Amino acid sequence: MVFHWEVTVKRTTLRTSVFAAAAAAFVAFVAPAHAAEIVGLITKTEGNPFFVKMREGAQTKAQELGLELRTAAGKFDGDNDSQVAAIENLISAGAKGFAIVPSDSSAIVPTIKKARDAGLLVIVLDTPLDPMDAADATFATDNFKAGELIGTWAKDTLGDKAADAKIAFLDLAANQPTVDYLRDQGFMKGFGIDIKDPKRYGDEDDARICGHEMTGGAEDGGRTAMETLLQKCPDINVVYTINEPAAAGAYEALKALGKDDGSVLVTSIDGGCPGVANVKAGVIGATSQQYPLKMAAMAMEAIAKFAKDGTKPQVDPKLGFLDTGATLITDKPVKGVESITSEEGAKLCWG
Amino acid sequence: MSDDVVGVKAAERGFVGGGADVASFEVDHRGPLRQLQHFLHKYPTTVPFIVLLIGVLIFSVAAGSRFFAILNLSLVLQQVTIIAVLGIAQTMIILTAGIDLSVGAIMILSSIVMGRLAVVYGVPPELAFLLGLLTGLICGLINGLLVALVRLPPFIVTLGTWSMYGAMVIFVSRSETLRQQDVAAAAPLLQWLGSSFKVPIPGWGTAIITYGSVLMILLAVLIWYVLNRTAFGRHVYATGDDSESARLAGINTKRTLIATYTAAGLICAIAGWVTIGRIGAVSPLAGQNANLDAITAVVIGGTSLFGGRGSIIGTLVGALIVGTFRNGLALSGVEVLWQEFAVGALIIIAVTIDQWIRKISA
Structure with a gap:
């Protein structure tokens, strides 16, 4: 018993110090380096090269426009919960807007509405929402x-x-x-x-x-x-x-x-x-x-414009979305x- | 096949005959159902064999000659090879009353290490291949150490390492697929298991057998031998049946667990090699369902999730059952959703029969 108790104490101490270090690192990581506008990109998964390319396109464009990009992704295709959490995080972070590839076209809609009500511009990429007009704009391949x-x-x-x-x-x-x-x-x-x-x-x-x-x-x-x-x-x-x-x-x-x-x-x-x-x-x-890089870059431009003067992107009225070709x-x-x-x-x- | 039955530790103490004698004494008082129950208890692997036979019979009628063509049946064998190899690893783990949710991730990680080292970084294919196997072995070892020494439940350990190995897949592969042609040019060794030979059967047609399927069978025989004819194998069964009793009987259960998880990791890496052979390419997208498919094969093959009871042969047949049902239903023109439904039903039936057989030992 005594032996076991000692081990527990040691473990606890170790654990506490590890947590403290991790917490310090985390605070340093999330603290804003400068006061750039925050934008987000949420994709279905990390693994698919399509989304990797999309993130690259968004990253390059965001840097060019002086935006701070935060990215998130679901754990698997169809993972709605992670995307909901990512949107909630962006709202609390005070983001100006974000682009999202919805994993679940219908289930994500109430959370998207919450973000739009909070004043964020929401651009849906690749996979349209159901209904499509639940987003401010959709950029997608036809x-x-x-x-x-x-x-x-x-x-x-x-x-x-x-x-x-x-x-x-x-x-x-x-x-x-x-x-x-x-x-x-x-x-x-x-x-x-x-x-x-x-x-x-x-x-x-x-x-x-x-x-x-x-x-x-x-x-x-x-x-x-x-x-x-x-x-x-x-x-x-x-x-x-x-x-x-x-x-x-x-x-x-x-x-x-x-x-x-x-x-x-x-x-x-x-x-x-x-x-x-x-x-x-x-x-x-x-x-x-199809052109994922273009989709993401266009979304970043649209959010930058919205942050500057409040204009929202226009889409093809017949299709209901902007065809990226x-x-x-x-x-x-x-x-x-x-x-x-x-x-x-x-x-x-x-x- | 009588090796499958419970009472391993009893066998080691030399008590095995006792139960059998009592059973034969009461034989006249049993109804046919009870007799069946006792028969299946003694030879549990017969259940999946019977299900497979019924499946083949049904589809031979429903889908006709297209299904019962030897070419088609040999294709089913090719299709189940990856899952069966993974199932062999999973069976070893489940026999210890554990579970390994990370087998699919280990498989893909190993295949990507092999592929990228050889194709992208120009490492000699033989060395890249060995390093790929080593990757699987290390992943398994990590699982084993966490289960045996840190004493975390296997479900939790492998739930965690599943995510970690999955993240490593993305990191190492950079989400890039290596094309079949590029792999063929740089490292044909990695695709070797996909090559096949023809077996003409007079009056029936020609079967196409891949080296991957041959390896699967050799591996199954080897692991069957290890589990049933070596001290280590009996320790695996004993640890799964009742870890505490096994420990008291002098078995080093920790070492047994670590060795089992490590061996399973290595077999997963071999499954990764089989995967490259089958799809030609090295892809981080492959094997998304392999994890659960392997568990499905093990369960339908009659291995008990509570540990200590089951067999490699059962798993092989379990994988064949799933493959046969999917193929047969597709050739009968049944929609994919009903194929899924059928596999689900098979799992329920398999576990129900397993529980019913177990009641005897209670």
Whole structure:
């Protein structure tokens, strides 16, 4: 007992001093170095290169404009609680505004309202809120259009053979988040498939659709999903993928079954650097590139302007958001769609 | 397979025969259900085998020849390889009445260390590979030390290290994916487990088997041998069954725990190697669900979360069950959400059967 007691005392002392040091360091860290306006950037996760690039863009722009940028991210895709806490922290810090990529488009809305009521400018990036006008402005890729670009490319590349194509859809997740159905349905529209309900995939009855499998937006999911669909329809010749990691995984499955001879068209969306390199290597036929760096930089500019004279950014009244653009990247261009080569795309890529 | 049953420490004291004799004496008084219960208690691994068999039968009817093609079945084997290897590590931990939530993070961290050292920093692939394995081993060792020496609950320890190793994944990888072509150019060794060979089976077709799947089976046999035929293995079971009694019986339970977590960490690193083989690339995004999928395989394979009871073979079959159901349901045209539903139901059924079998020993 005595021995145990001594150990406890020692531990407590150690712990106290560690805490004291940590607290001192923390105070030094959070104390403002100068009185710059505070702005925030909240992303879904730390890990995704898309958000890493977004943060880089915001950081550069904030420095240029003399703003103090505070960043935060959820622990995983769909982590609403961390984002709520991050917004509350920005409100207490007296931030002028922030940009956020919402993990949960609906659940975050009440907290966004609280921030706007407190006088902050809220700009939503990449994934629109539900309802979209719950934010001051939305800067995003038109994901439906991005899908349409690759769908049209695939149709025009096949020409007459598009009528009896067999298409594999490698989607994101079974709960069909916004970006998932927008890209999928955009592709279908571009390819000339009757999409029925545009807010849902899986309700179509076009015989050219082999099926929809989920990838989680990663390589391992992409490979398994492709293998499964190839077993279902060995004659697949067009593959739609939600993003480029999923496309890379799908290609591994095609390769393992000796179908990497160019007889299967693989299409994707994102325009990350590994993805663009895969277009050059012939792994991906075409991809739609989006511009996260631009989104974040534009948001920082908008908040700086708002802090200066109170003007809010304008968005496209028809779309309801400001389209930051999507460009088709392919080395096999077709007449119907404007595109740039993988070499040009590599200069603009992220991640 | 009778090694699976409880009473390990009893076995070590030489009491194992007692229980069996009493059971045979009462055999005439039992109904068929009780007899089944006793049979399963004696051979618990038969449960997952039966479930797998039923699954194959159902899908052979529902999805027809597409499912029961040998090519498709060999694909299922490829698909479950990562989870099965991870499941082997998880089984060892769960047998000690622990849990390791960090297996998926260790797997990805190890694969990224291997990949980045070889591809980005130009370290010889063989050395990069060994350093990757070492990374997994150290991660496991840290878990083991915290569980055994600091005496924190395994759930808490690995919940914490899961976050820490996950953060290291982001730090080391810089959230960048190394493309398949870049890995192939710099370090083909890392992709070797993804290469395959063909096994023609007359009248049925051709199976494609990857070296990763072969390694999985060899690893399972090795760990099965260690757990069932060596003193260390029996100590693992005994520690999980009743840590205090094991300690009183002279087993160094701390050392056993540290060794188990360390070995599990190393196996996770091997799973990372398998992952590179399967996806070709080195990606920080891979294996997001691997953690829970591995636990699912262990549980469906009949290993008790309370420790001391279960087997490696069960886990292998558990992983195959999940793979077979997902594949079979997909080929039958069932939507993904119902595939998820089915896997959830399998877990509940597996644990229900496990509890029912356990009642005998109570």
